[in-house]
């Protein structure tokens with residue numbers, strides 16, 4: 001393997017497994033700002049613990065290792081064709097080693113290429129510069145937060161905020177709304193990059209580029225520096241909180257860039273990134289292609305002090321403060337499920353089955369490959385590796401549940417499923433089905449892929465592997481899998497409540513600020 005390929009491989013592994021110091025500092029500050037006994041506080045403890053486990057296990061922080069996006073600056077005359085080939089080789093190797101999930105899927109057939117290579121993946125942008133070194137930056141931005149990106153075309157009318165004109169105040173309203181509409185579904189607390197201007201394509205690109213800035217930098221354009229500061233301070237007043245559980249911290253960073261536009265267009269493009277803000281970069285020697293320096297301060301040597309004992313003490317404190325903890329072993333009964341209420345913490349033992357987009361669609365008009373009566377479905381596309389002894393779980397966090405809203409209620413009834421685990425919550429159709437059928441929705445901590453992988457004691461089997469590793473139906477024996485009841489069989493939904501409250505709070509930002 002060439003030195004360039006080796007350096008890129010190191011960059012991929014570091015980006016996927018070790019959150020940089022600036023991100024860690026920001027998350028640690030969020031944790032300090034949140035009452036540790038609340039749902040949001042407990043989730044932040046889990047997140048912190050997960051970050052340290054990922055570094056220690058050299059395994060993905062989150063199971064969704066995102067769309068690998070490289071920005072490469074090369075000296076004039078460097079062979080970019082060879083570099084591109086070697087970047088692709090490094091990505092395929094990192095996938096084979098379980099550092100990246102198999103994330104490249106044929107858009108029409110759904111077939112997974114298995115190595116992250118395919119038309120359009122990975123994304124590689126080249127630029128020449130008049131320096132001797134090669135600068136390679138990588139961002140791994142997952143699908144759940146990517147789905148929460150949003151683009152506004154000014155002037156417009158924004159729900160809760162009224163008219164947004166073609167000025168700084170209109171831009172302010174777009175950004176506040178962008179944070180609101182993400183709720184917890186992009187694994188808040190998140191970071192946003194904003195692109196003002198451009199066309200629809202370059203505007204989004206500019207927004208994503210902002211995510212390469214250092215969290216602690218200050219925007220050189222004074223108006224934009226003020227805007228960033230304003231958004232960061234005020235978005236946290238929306239009360240959405242970590243995972244959309246409600247709380248003091250909703251946004252961890254806001255970076256705004258600007259470019260020219262056509263006279264007729266005025267786009268504000270927002271790229272939403274989850275707390276699992278995985279971006280790193282390397283500066284390579286121009287001739288040896290060895291790593292000279294890392295662009296972002298390493299997360300190693302920045303322990304976040306989340307030792308297991310401490311998280312346990314916090315969990316006990318939370319329970320002491322009136323939160324119920326219920327231990328359940330799957331399969332579960334209707335009676336057990338009907339006794340659960342929003343706010344209860346469920347500790348699950350026994351077998352669970354993964355199922356996401358392909359499986360839900362499939363189950364609508366096919367039989368289930370196994371008996372699901374009293375069963376637990378986990379919205380999760382894990383990272384799995386196979387060796388001589390069989391399959392092993394490498395990362396096991398939840399995926400965004402709302403995508404299954406059209407199917408979930410029907411499938412629960414059809415197969416007698418009693419519990420669904422995921423993140424971000426589900427809508428009215430599922431809530432109604434939970435009530436009629438006797439079911440529960442449990443919210444796990446999004447992105448906490450190492451934390452949950454440790455709960456898996458055995459891989460019992462797999463069905464529908466032809467859907468690809470993330471979409472297959474994995475049957476897994478778990479122990480001590482903790483999740484919070486956020487939708488119960490009595491018609492209560494924490495998600496609906498937080499959305500309602502935050503919508504009311506959004507209205508306080510209606511009046512002009514940057515006149």
Ligand SMILES: O=C(O)C[C@H](O)C(=O)O
Nearest residue numbers: 064142143144381399400
């Ligand atoms: O695909 C996934 O595993 C998760 C996705 O990033 C999500 O946030 O829903």
Ligand code: SF4
Nearest residue numbers: 062142144187274447
């Ligand atoms: S699951 Fe959450 S943390 Fe992971 S990529 Fe998706 S949005 Fe990010």
